[in-house]
Amino acid sequence: MQGKSIIHAITRLKLFLRGHEQEEARRMLLWAGVVGILGALATVLFREGIQLVQLLFTRHSGSLVHIAEGLTWWQRLLIPLAGGLLAGAILQFGLKWVGSARTTDYMEAIVAGDGVIGVRASLVKSLSSLFTVGSGGSIGREGAMVQLAAMVGSAAGHWVHLPQHKQRLLVACGAAAGLAAAYNAPIAGALFVAEIVIGTIAMDSFGPLIVASVVSNTTIHHFLGYAPVYQIPAFQFLSNWELIFYAALGYLLGHLAPSFITLLDRSESLFARTRLPLTLKLGLGGLMVGAISTFYPQVWGNGYSVVNSLLHQNIAWQLLALVLIFKIIATAATIGSGAVGGVFTPTLFIGAAFGSLFGTALGAIFPGMISPSSAYAIVGMGAFLAAATHAPLMAILMIFEMTLDYKITLPLMLACVIAYTVARDHRGSESIYAGALRRKRGLHAAEIAPVSKSP
Structure with a gap:
C-alpha cells in the first residue's frame, strides 16, 4: 500500500x-x-x-x-x-x-x-x-x-x-x-x-x-563557498584618448582569432592523418605538452593561474611572449589529439597575454601616460573571446561581471565590437564553436531549430 x-x-x-x-x-x-x-x-x-x-x-x-x-x-x-x-x-x-x-x-x-x-x-x-x-x-x-x-x-x-x-x-x-x-x-x-x-x-x-x-x-x-577563478584587480583608465589604443588592440586580436581557429583545425587534421589509436593520439598530445613544459612549465593547465599572475605582477615581456607562443602550440596539440575539454579558458589566456604585451609596449613608448598592462590584459581577454566565439555581447558582459567596474565599459565595448567585426569579416571565418559543430556533424546555421517553440 x-x-x-x-x-x-x-x-x-x-x-x-x-x-x-x-x-x-x-x-x-x-x-x-x-x-x-x-x-x-x-x-x-x-x-x-x-x-x-x-x-x-x-x-x-x-x-x-x-x-x-x-x-x-x-x-x-x-x-x-x-x-x-x-x-x-x-x-x-x-x-x-x-x-x-x-x-x-x-x-x-x-x-x-x-x-x-x-x-x-x-x-x-x-x-x-x-x-x-x-x-x-x-x-x-x-x-x-x-x-x-x-x-x-x-x-x-x-x-x-x-x-x-x-x-x-x-x-x-x-x-x-x-x-x-x-x-x-x-x-x-x-x-x-x-x-x-x-x-x-x-x-x-x-x-x-x-x-x-x-x-x-x-x-x-x-x-558552497567556491571563490571566482580570476582575481581581477581594479581597472585603471587614465584618459579617453587611450580608446585609440584599445581599438587597435581589438583590431589586432580580431585578426589573431581566425588564425588560432585555423591552427586548431589543422592540428586536428594532422593528428587524424597519423591513424593512431585514440589512446596513442592523446598520449602523443600529452607528450608534446610535456616536452614544452620541460622548459616552460607555465603551459600546464588551462592558463588561469598565469592570467592571475600577469594581472597582479609584472612578468618579463620576453618570457610572457614565449609562454604565449608555446601555450598556443600546447593547446593545439591537446585539442588536436582529441582530448575532451574546453577552449574557453585557453582563449581568455591568449587574450590576456597578448593584451599585457600590447600594454607593456605602449608603456615603453609612452612612459607614465598609459594605463598599466593589466588593464590591457583584462580588455584583451574580452576582445579575443568576442573574436573567437563571435559573441561580443557575451564577452562584454562576462568581463564586466568579473570586474564589476564601470570604468571598463567604454574600452571593453569598443575592443570587443571591433575584434568581433574584424574576425567575422575574415575570409572563411567561423566561430570556434561553429567550426567544431561543423566538423563533427556537418551542421550549419540554417539547420538549427529554435528551442523556444514547439515544432
Missing part, C-alpha cells in the same frame, strides 16, 4: 512538472532553477575530481602551474604523457563498452537533436577529461563542467517526459548553469548559450537560462 502511495506521489510530481500549456512558462522557470542547483553540484564533483587526479599524479593539489614548477624536468615530461594515455584509453575502450548511440555533445543536442544526451557516454568522456586536465593537459576544465551540467538538464527533462522543444531548452539551461558556475558570471553564462548555441535572446528561452545561471552561481559561490 505504501509502495502504491509513493508511485502515485511520483506520478503527480511528474505531471506537475510537465504542467499545462497556460502555466508552461512558470513551470519552465521552476525546472530551470532545479537544473541550476543540480548543474552546480555536478561541476563541484568535477572540480574535486581534478584535485584527486592531481594528487594521484603529483602528490599535490592546487594550481597546476605552481605544481609543475616544483617538479623535475622528467616529471613534467612524463606526467602529461601518462595522463594522455589514460585519458585516451578511457575514451577508446570506455565508449566502446557503453555502446551509446546518443550524442554527448550538448550543442548538437540543442541545435539539431532531440535534447537527449547519452548519460553513460557523457560520464566516460568526463572521466577522460579529468585525467587530461589533472595531468597538465593544455585545455579548459569548463568543457566537461558545462557538459555535465547539460547532461543533468537532459536527464531531468527525460525523467518527466517533456516535449522535445522543452527538453532541448533544459539542456541549454544546464549548459548556462555550468558556465555560470565555472566563471562566476551568471549573465554571461546565459548569454553564451543564447548567442552561441540557440542564436536568440527571446524571453521564452532567455528567461529560463537566466534563472538556471543565477541559481547555479548562487549555489556554488555563496552556499
Whole structure:
C-alpha cells in the first residue's frame, strides 16, 4: 500500500512538472532553477575530481602551474604523457563498452537533436577529461563542467517526459548553469548559450537560462563557498584618448582569432592523418605538452593561474611572449589529439597575454601616460573571446561581471565590437564553436531549430 502511495506521489510530481500549456512558462522557470542547483553540484564533483587526479599524479593539489614548477624536468615530461594515455584509453575502450548511440555533445543536442544526451557516454568522456586536465593537459576544465551540467538538464527533462522543444531548452539551461558556475558570471553564462548555441535572446528561452545561471552561481559561490577563478584587480583608465589604443588592440586580436581557429583545425587534421589509436593520439598530445613544459612549465593547465599572475605582477615581456607562443602550440596539440575539454579558458589566456604585451609596449613608448598592462590584459581577454566565439555581447558582459567596474565599459565595448567585426569579416571565418559543430556533424546555421517553440 505504501509502495502504491509513493508511485502515485511520483506520478503527480511528474505531471506537475510537465504542467499545462497556460502555466508552461512558470513551470519552465521552476525546472530551470532545479537544473541550476543540480548543474552546480555536478561541476563541484568535477572540480574535486581534478584535485584527486592531481594528487594521484603529483602528490599535490592546487594550481597546476605552481605544481609543475616544483617538479623535475622528467616529471613534467612524463606526467602529461601518462595522463594522455589514460585519458585516451578511457575514451577508446570506455565508449566502446557503453555502446551509446546518443550524442554527448550538448550543442548538437540543442541545435539539431532531440535534447537527449547519452548519460553513460557523457560520464566516460568526463572521466577522460579529468585525467587530461589533472595531468597538465593544455585545455579548459569548463568543457566537461558545462557538459555535465547539460547532461543533468537532459536527464531531468527525460525523467518527466517533456516535449522535445522543452527538453532541448533544459539542456541549454544546464549548459548556462555550468558556465555560470565555472566563471562566476551568471549573465554571461546565459548569454553564451543564447548567442552561441540557440542564436536568440527571446524571453521564452532567455528567461529560463537566466534563472538556471543565477541559481547555479548562487549555489556554488555563496552556499558552497567556491571563490571566482580570476582575481581581477581594479581597472585603471587614465584618459579617453587611450580608446585609440584599445581599438587597435581589438583590431589586432580580431585578426589573431581566425588564425588560432585555423591552427586548431589543422592540428586536428594532422593528428587524424597519423591513424593512431585514440589512446596513442592523446598520449602523443600529452607528450608534446610535456616536452614544452620541460622548459616552460607555465603551459600546464588551462592558463588561469598565469592570467592571475600577469594581472597582479609584472612578468618579463620576453618570457610572457614565449609562454604565449608555446601555450598556443600546447593547446593545439591537446585539442588536436582529441582530448575532451574546453577552449574557453585557453582563449581568455591568449587574450590576456597578448593584451599585457600590447600594454607593456605602449608603456615603453609612452612612459607614465598609459594605463598599466593589466588593464590591457583584462580588455584583451574580452576582445579575443568576442573574436573567437563571435559573441561580443557575451564577452562584454562576462568581463564586466568579473570586474564589476564601470570604468571598463567604454574600452571593453569598443575592443570587443571591433575584434568581433574584424574576425567575422575574415575570409572563411567561423566561430570556434561553429567550426567544431561543423566538423563533427556537418551542421550549419540554417539547420538549427529554435528551442523556444514547439515544432
